[in-house]
Amino acid sequence: MAGKKTMTLNLTDAEMTVLEELSTKKDMSKTAVLRQALRLYQLVQMRAERGDKLFLESETTKEKAELMLL
Amino acid sequence: MTTSVSKVYLLEMATGKAVEAELHDGVTEQQLEDWETKWFPVLFARQQQLVRTGVPLAGWSQSRQWSWRDKMARIECLLAYQTFCIVCECVTQGMIQIDMTKSARLDGQSGKPLVYIEYLEVAPWNRTELGQQAKFGGVGSILMRAAVEHSVNEEFHGRIGLHSLPQANDFYGNTCGMMDLGPDPDYENLRYFEMTPELARSFLDNGREP
Numbered sequence: 530m531a532g533k534k535t536m537t538l539n540l541t542d543a544e545m546t547v548l549e550e551l552s553t554k555k556d557m558s559k560t561a562v563l564r565q566a567l568r569l570y571q572l573v574q575m576r577a578e579r580g581d582k583l584f585l586e587s588e589t590t591k592e593k594a595e596l597m598l599l
Numbered sequence: 600m601t602t603s604v605s606k607v608y609l610l611e612m613a614t615g616k617a618v619e620a621e622l623h624d625g626v627t628e629q630q631l632e633d634w635e636t637k638w639f640p641v642l643f644a645r646q647q648q649l650v651r652t653g654v655p656l657a658g659w660s661q662s663r664q665w666s667w668r669d670k671m672a673r674i675e676c677l678l679a680y681q682t683f684c685i686v687c688e689c690v691t692q693g694m695i696q697i698d699m700t701k702s703a704r705l706d707g708q709s710g711k712p713l714v715y716i717e718y719l720e721v722a723p724w725n726r727t728e729l730g731q732q733a734k735f736g737g738v739g740s741i742l743m744r745a746a747v748e749h750s751v752n753e754e755f756h757g758r759i760g761l762h763s764l765p766q767a768n769d770f771y772g773n774t775c776g777m778m779d780l781g782p783d784p785d786y787e788n789l790r791y792f793e794m795t796p797e798l799a800r801s802f803l804d805n806g807r808e809p
Binding site: 557561564567569 | 677678679699700710711712753754755756
């Protein structure tokens with residue numbers, strides 16, 4: 530595995546709460562959650578730059594909503 | 600591209616002896632050249648043999664249309680994907696591509712991240728198609744082990760999942776001990792297999808290497 534670098538991350542209370550909730554829900558450390566988020570963000574960004582659109586679909590109603598990426 | 604290399608052992612089927620090989624974390628241009636210049640001629644010759652012997656299409660290698668060059672181009676520079684390969688006698692013996700953005704489906708694991716195996720393929724001379732003896736045994740198992748260990752390292756606790764080509768159902772279900780969740784209508788009705796953290800620990804503890 531490639532060497533890792535350490536950084537300090539400044540989060541608001543709300544952001545830290547979300548990170549802790551995700552960490553519990555996903556059974557991962559906060560670092561692992563952020564690494565996973567980075568993977569997903571890069572993937573979504575690459576697809577958006579290619580012209581793809583990201584949709585969220587309701588499992589019950591099948592209603593689709595496009596997620597706007599900035 | 601920098602890859603790290605670790606020592607593994609394959610079983611040379613003709614002699615029954617363990618031979619030293621390398622597990623690389625990464626598929627490079629060298630592997631793609633091996634795939635084109637070494638795997639392809641053997642695959643082509645086998646297909647000719649299948650045609651001559653009248654074997655129906657269902658009996659052919661189901662990964663024969665995979666293009667590793669395309670598969671690697673698709674994931675270039677993306678953190679979400681990882682590849683491994685095994686090299687022995689300076690030739691690529693097997694390759695695997697995994698996706699780290701998928702979630703588990705099994706009850707009790709649902710929604711938790713897993714390593715999803717997109718593609719796993721061993722060199723044609725390491726397969727037992729047409730009753731031929733494989734040159735090296737253990738290639739698929741070691742690549743599976745690499746995927747499970749990667750899942751552990753990424754804090755996915757060994758969870759892995761995959762859709763299996765019909766010819767490989769027995770390998771994933773029985774050799775690897777994965778749970779069979781049945782045909783997936785959203786994925787060409789291929790059977791979906793998953794490994795829980797408990798099954799992963801068992802696989803790593805009992806994983807077969809010569």
